[in-house]
Amino acid sequence: MNKPDTTPPANFLRQIVKADVESGKHDKIVTRFPPEPNGYLHIGHAKSICLNFGLAQEFGGECNLRFDDTNPAKEEQEYIDAIKADVEWLGFQWAGEIHYASDYFDQLHAWAIELIKAGKAYVDDLSPEQAREYRGTLTEPGKNSPFRDRSVEENLDLFARMTAGEFPDGARALRAKIDMAAPNMNLRDPILYRIRHAHHHQTGDKWCVYPSYDFTHGQSDAIEGVTHSICTLEFEDHRPLYEWFINNLPVPATPRQYEFARLNLNYTVTSKRKLKQLVDEGHVDGWDDPRMSTLSAFRRRGYTAASIRNFCERIGVTRSDGVVDMGVLEFSIREDLDANAPRAMCVLRPLKVTITNYPEGQTEQLELPRHPKEDIGVRVLPFSRELYIDRDDFMIDPPKGYKRLEPGGEVRLRGSYVIRADEAITDADGNIFELKCSYDPDTLGKNPEGRKVKGVIHWVPADESVECEVRLYDRLFRAPNPDKGEEGGTFLDNINPESLVVLKGCRAEPSLAQATAEDRFQFEREGYFCIDSKDSRPEAPVFNRTVTLRDSWGG
Structure with a gap:
């Protein structure tokens, strides 16, 4: 999707009010x-x-x-x-x-x-x-x-x-x-x-x-x-x-x-009758379900007030009816969160990694910036012998162009060392449940001369990471115009069955243990997330995906 034009469109009502003020009418x-x-x-x-x-x-x-x-x-x-x-x-x-x-x-x-x-x-x-x-x-x-x-x-x-x-x-x-x-x-x-x-x-x-x-x-x-x-x-x-x-x-x-002209946004319904029907019939979990188009839902999902105000200014005020692409709203959200959301790491599908050549009982406290461009401090990640990476970041037989971990291959752990995959441990059904890796102690924050590393992946420490639930929210409807249901059907026929995927047993970096309701973060490589204001508890945090890192729906 092309980047939207950020020049505020003309607002004819502003011109009317301005003229009335200048003429002394009111x-x-x-x-x-x-x-x-x-x-x-x-x-x-x-x-x-x-x-x-x-x-x-x-x-x-x-x-x-x-x-x-x-x-x-x-x-x-x-x-x-x-x-x-x-x-x-x-x-x-x-x-x-x-x-x-x-x-x-x-x-x-x-x-x-x-x-x-x-x-x-x-x-x-x-x-x-x-x-x-x-x-x-x-x-x-x-x-x-x-x-x-x-x-x-x-x-x-x-x-x-x-x-x-x-x-x-x-x-x-x-x-x-x-x-x-x-x-x-x-x-x-x-x-x-x-x-x-x-x-x-x-x-x-x-x-x-x-x-x-x-x-x-x-x-x-x-x-x-x-x-x-x-x-x-x-x-x-x-x-x-x-x-x-x-x-x-x-x-x-x-x-x-x-x-x-009213705001018409594709992939949504804004009829109160239909929103109430979604709630009353249990298609969503209340008016503030993060998949709804209500402001309460957007807030719970992690949208910021500033991003919505910027979106409303961006689309302008006219007398011509039209449909605004959901991507413009999502762009406004990303734009605001990219500039303001602290970075953090969370492993959604954990795979245990043991660094075999790292000394047992030793822990290093690594400092990573909370934001790559803004000076808002650092967070501390303990690095020790056992950690978690995402299951999708290791493949035994990867496709061409794969830039993550593979047998004998090397990657950098974000803000940390280069590791090499030495052995994959499998269960009786052949499922990988642990990787044995080795690290290069000379690679903390640098690449030795002549050393090429395929990619950088995120990770969290095994013992001190926070177990959490992550909810991957997506658009509630799979059709741009949900009201056009299947023949003889209704807007309910267009509900996206993948609009919510719940992942349990995720592992977040220790700094996220202090997160409170509506705190927002960029989970590196995963998207923007916030603490759920309704279901999250300090002992069992729940993170909602606000929006992906890039548009996954655009043509």
Whole structure:
């Protein structure tokens, strides 16, 4: 895969905000990030977070965190807590207290009554199925509900009885009276309130009616003094409705909605419904399973907040839908970890090596740099008679071009001596379980003149290494577009059966015994890894592979 262009693309929203600041249109720029608390945030949300908080920071403004909590049946405190943690982890802080759309339920309800009194809203008795039929299609206008011309007095009475909980769920709805023949279907008498006898995580059992997202969103922006309401392109057709509410209600401010293209990343799904299905059906181990596209999962896997911010800046902000290659995200991760992650050695598939000519009982403390370019100190590796190398680093009959250990061949142990393979010890089935090797004491950190060594391999001491579990995570889906399942199938058909390989009995160098949750390392020759924040224990560490050293999927 070619190295991505690192020049930040143009950001048309930045230009809009800049022009508004320079013209003095607003005293202060106010943006908001308004997630629905019905699931965990995913990589697509990261783009919106970076955009909304980033613009506010750049222009000396504020960004609110507001939970659009209008659907209590699907909302949970767990999601609220996770969303707050993700925003803070990405490096952003919201202005003031956290906002909830439910903070404004009293005001929204009062405004709904004002619309009824103005003859611009009515209580509709059509069932959801009938309402869909009356709505029409993209090519055919809708038709008026038979309940559209109720009197103001009757509508006020029915809405009060709806609010009091007199009717069952779905029996009635409050709708705006706009235009059932409007080309934009969002203007065809949209729903303002539905009956829902549901307990709300913020308001308890106070309400039996809940406002729609469309009725809530723009008015919440206005109450909070938002200047730039930034949404993804699927809300473009909702903008006329957003503006209709703003123009027909005595709101304290007039925010403007702008749309940008959402982030579509191949080899992933970002639908909350599908992510929840993966969790509920046990295809993954929770919302923070490191194979998921959620920010919690990326964090657990070892992605850094800086790399995600850099990725979001790199892909830019446009109004053109497209698909970003997963390789661009992985490049951003490698770029950050290559510069910042300490180096270490871990043998994933241990093969014991005995250095037959090394004195028994002797140990040398070898110092290796923690990073090849940055001065962040050294780590100490004990070198003694017994050690482990990776099983793949020895072959009895290697192919041409093999640059590791073979019978009679020599390699250098990283930061240590040159060793020669003298004898392979096998069990009754012919499986190699130990190598007898000899070392050259004159080769510590150097090659004697005229001496050629095929390669360098990693190793750990046998006695003082740390036994650990290593989880090799890969992409959860094997197809670039997971939604295109096999004929008659679903996205689940494209789950990659090799997305997780668990290796037990691995051996890590002693310095890793002190690693704590989310510490990241480059395991030399193996990839970038981090301590698992959920399952790892000091006595039994678990390392997750964050990303390989190079792209293994590119063409």
